[in-house]
Amino acid sequence: MTDILVLGAGYTGVAAAIRTAVRTRRTGGRVRLVNASARFTERLRLHQTAAGQRLADFPLADVVAGTGIEFVQGRVAGLDVERRQARLEDGRVLGYDKLIYALGTVTDASVPGVAEHAFVYDDYAGTVRLAEHLAALTAGTVVVAGGGLTGVESAAEIAEAHPRLHVVLLTRGRPGSMMGERARAHLDAALERLGVEVRTGVDITKVLPEGVELAGGELVHSDATLWTTGTRGLPPATESGLAVDARGRIVVDSALRSVSHPDVYAVGDAAAVSQPYGVLHGTCQGGIPTGLHAADSLAATLRGRTPKAFRFGYVHQPVSLGRKDAVIQFTRPDDSPRRWYLKGRAAVAYKETVSGSPLPTFGLLKRGLVPVWAFRLTGGLG
CATH class of the missing domain: 3.50.50.60 (FAD/NAD(P)-binding domain)
Structure with missing residues (x-):
């Protein structure tokens, strides 16, 4: 039995946990998913929540139901990467053999007040x-x-x-x-x-x-x-002894393993993921593919295989402008703008499609499938 701990249940963490559970089922993987809230938060839509809109409520236990994943509610207070343990605020200590760190980032509050x-x-x-x-x-x-x-x-x-x-x-x-x-x-x-x-x-x-x-x-x-200006890594990463960059993101190799502690994988905006054009910036567009790739890298390692290198290219910059308007800038893989863009109702429909409920994506992952868009963004997963 290999104890696999996934910290953080946002889009990236949930995708990583489900994919890991599916890919390690035959090799004896035991996956536990840790999150401070029992509710799945649609971070892409927090601006709608701020404006007073009520969004659907997705209990995390229901989101991962049927996968064999054990959901643990608790806020992570610290990591001991030498002992391979995560400590929760209530005093519980969770050991692991492999860790996927998906706790994301928080607002940079360095400006006074x-x-x-x-x-x-x-x-x-x-x-x-x-x-x-x-x-x-x-x-x-x-x-x-x-x-x-x-x-x-x-x-x-x-x-x-x-x-x-x-x-x-x-x-x-x-x-x-x-x-x-x-x-x-x-x-x-x-x-x-x-x-x-x-x-x-x-x-x-x-x-x-x-x-x-x-x-x-x-x-x-x-x-x-x-x-809404700037983010930084959370204390569990910055205080653990893991190699981090200037913003507190965990520095990873091409398989998305920590360069200092290879039993730790980091995904989403918690990771400093280098590509030929630079370091990925934190978006769901890049986050879920990192979660899927980390899961595949981990599974390959457990089978004694060499993980594939992560490759990623941006596709778009979708921006809602209220409920009745939007603009979509299509991009080159390095996120520089192409000539093509959408605006108005067509952009609203596009934005609602790409920012809609993640449950269909999670449902595909539960069945061992990967969404077509993930293959396109990453050039194929391991």
Whole structure:
């Protein structure tokens, strides 16, 4: 019996756990999946939750039912990679032979006041608190910090759901800067239509109880501040002795094994995964393929085979702009924009398809199948 521990049950962790259970069933694999919440959180849709929308509830025990996976509810407090143990906050200690680390990242709260005064998307409960706070406001200003895709989606969603509130998007660069010119133009027009005030070239130096302070001393009033700028690795990775990069992500080899402790696999945005064009950035688009590949690498190792090298190419940058609009920038494998893009209703339909319920994907994995899109993104799995 090989004890395999999967830490984290987001999109990537669940996909890795199911794939591992299927691939190691004949070699005596025992898979345990650990997560702080008993609920599967659709992180791709947290901006919708923040705007007050109710999403479907997926208990994790039901998600992995029929796979032989043992679900363990508990928050990971630390790792002892020499003894091969994970310690939970309640004192339980879980041993392992092989570990898949899928705990993701959390908001970088290094700017003063973020931890105390800003709302973040680190978990479902925190997002619900933001939704409740926004619903209680009869008027006022909402500041969204960060012009990346998460910030843009959040600003648009909140502005559409709460037209009585003034939404201000503060960003150093141009929103959607990674997109092509025509896609960015549609994004800009959508934010203007929704009444979102966009301020670029902004550097926030402090978050206050009722606003933010900018470089130069200007104060911007805010009745709610949502921080979407930057992420970092969690303490279980950064304090464990595993080799990590400057952002606290576990550095892995081509098989997605830790370069310092090969019995540990890291996936999703918790891993620093190098490709010829650079290190992957944290998205579900790349996360699930890393989870599937790590599972295949682990299974191959248990069979005494050499794992294949992970290869990945981006396909698109999908951005919702409220419930009635979206823009999809299609990309080259290195994530640079192609000429093609979608906008409006066609983009909404596309976005809802790629960001829909993960249960069909998990269902395929339970049957030992891999979605076609995963093969296309990775060039084939091991």
